[in-house]
Amino acid sequence: MDFIDVAQKRTSVRSFSEEGVSKEALREICRIGGLAPSVNNFQPWRFVAMANKDKMSELAAVVAQKIEELPEKSCELGEQIKKQVEYFSIFFEKAPAVIFVFVSPYESVLERGVTLTHDEVNRMRAYPDMQSVGACMQNMLLAAVNMGLGACWMTSPLIAKHEIAKMLNVDSEYELAAMMVVGHASHDFPPKPKKEIDTIFEFVS
Template structure:
């Protein structure tokens, strides 16, 4: 298990193969505690998390709401799914269109990243899923009308030891300095 942040960043992977091993509730709680430590615009903390443990609902989401995407790997019986939602009301009231189109997305993305980084310290793997039919998800999860769904995160014990990260672009390709 990693504890150094740079080592953690280098080792984090999207996991799509999970063991048939139940994820303990305490570990899910730790992931969510990490999520709420994320920064947010005006500290509104608009995120709301739905932990989906019911395998029938996960399967329905996979088949009905994520139908255009290859999600067959989500059929593992011990997989947990975290729906990352937000109530944009306060952010939109304060920041208008920029709050709705940018700050809410940044806020939820920061919370998601915290979950992704915390998971390996608990021996867990995750995968961030952004491709789904929002209307179907809202229907299946019976979401309150004030909530918007932004992403899902699968959580489970990785089936395989995570290997080395695929190559990354060199800093010289992505960084420029303005002096």
């Protein structure tokens, strides 16, 4: 598929058919993700793919419990919002497959020559490690579209990122940074409207 077509067709898909996704397809999506640029070419990512519905339901239950434990405002709206957030946080249990993207900590070159802490440098540089993850995720989403699949980038389940990492037996040096559900879309999802280029672009001479 032409790259422009892939980019324009990509949209968040949260409803899938019963058709599964092969291990090879998931591996290829992660391979394309790993081609993304990263801070100092550190390539901090590690991918864990899953298609086991029972395990996905177990993970979803943990996420739902964490959301339930959040203190809510003393009004009816607070409970409604938590229910809405819960749906968008655990729908991955109904997807054919999920890819978890973990990252390892990095030390920037700048940290070796200044007295600033890692967090201070990271903040000053607008979190290049998370920007690296963003580039990786975009590669993965576009790869899924190119393969005729639907996908959705997720971060809300990260409320239980420590529990998820433990349940997946991922080494503690890695931290869950994002998730992606993937499968065959249940129907055609038209891309959401985007801002016109003239409203977001400026050329300075």
